[in-house]
Amino acid sequence: MGEKVCRGIRGATCADANTGEAILDATRELMIALIRANNIKVDDVAYAYFTTTRDLNAEFPAAAARLMGGGWEDVALMCSHEMDVPNVMARVVRVMVLVNTDKRAKDLMNVYLKDTSKLRQRGVSTDGVTRP
Numbered sequence: 001m002g003e004k005v006c007r008g009i010r011g012a013t014c015a016d017a018n019t020g021e022a023i024l025d026a027t028r029e030l031m032i033a034l035i036r037a038n039n040i041k042v043d044d045v046a047y048a049y050f051t052t053t054r055d056l057n058a059e060f061p062a063a064a065a066r067l068m069g070g071g072w073e074d075v076a077l078m079c080s081h082e083m084d085v086p087n088v089m090a091r092v093v094r095v096m097v098l099v100n101t102d103k104r105a106k107d108l109m110n111v112y113l114k115d116t117s118k119l120r121q122r123g124v125s126t127d128g129v130t131r132p
Contacts (some may be wrong), residue, residue, distance in 0.1 A: 002102040007048055008106035009038055009108050011045060012116035014092045020059035027093050030113055031109070037109035042071035046098040050079045053092045057081075061093045078126060 011034045015026040027050070034040065050061040062077035082088070093118075099110070112119060 003042070004100040004102050006034045006100050007103070007105055009034060009040075009099060009110060010094070010095045010112040011097070011113075012119060013094055013113040014089070014115050015056055015091045015093055017057050018058050018091065023056055023059040023061055023093065025063045026069070026114075027061040027095075028068065028110065029067055030095060031068065032094065033111045033113060034095070034109075037111055038099070038103075040054060040097070040099055042075060045072075045075050046100060047076035048080065048095055048097045050077070051082045051094045052079070052106065053088055053090060054081050054084055054092065056091055061095070076116050089119065092119075 011030050013030040015022040017078045048062070048065060050065075052061060060079045062079045065072045065075065065077055082092075082094070
């Protein structure tokens, strides 16, 4: 095991609707996939930064992480809206999780679920997991 450094892991998904339940469900699914793909231990998480497209405003996606328990309620979390870019994909939740890890950047797995796999055409597997 090498020395731990702070690295970012990206993820994205689409919510089915602009409702609190849909945003929380989509975010929970994304976080579980990201955690599993990278074997993330909550004590190694520096923070998680969530963004949504402007058409999602019924709930904070970070609430899904808090509701997961297991120490996520103690992680620094932040939410914001993305830039209002023309023709942007609808109802997207993104996350950047910074983790302290001894893995190399190329060994970390980014996760793109549902239609967001189109955001990262190169290197996206059928399960939506990519390498940086």
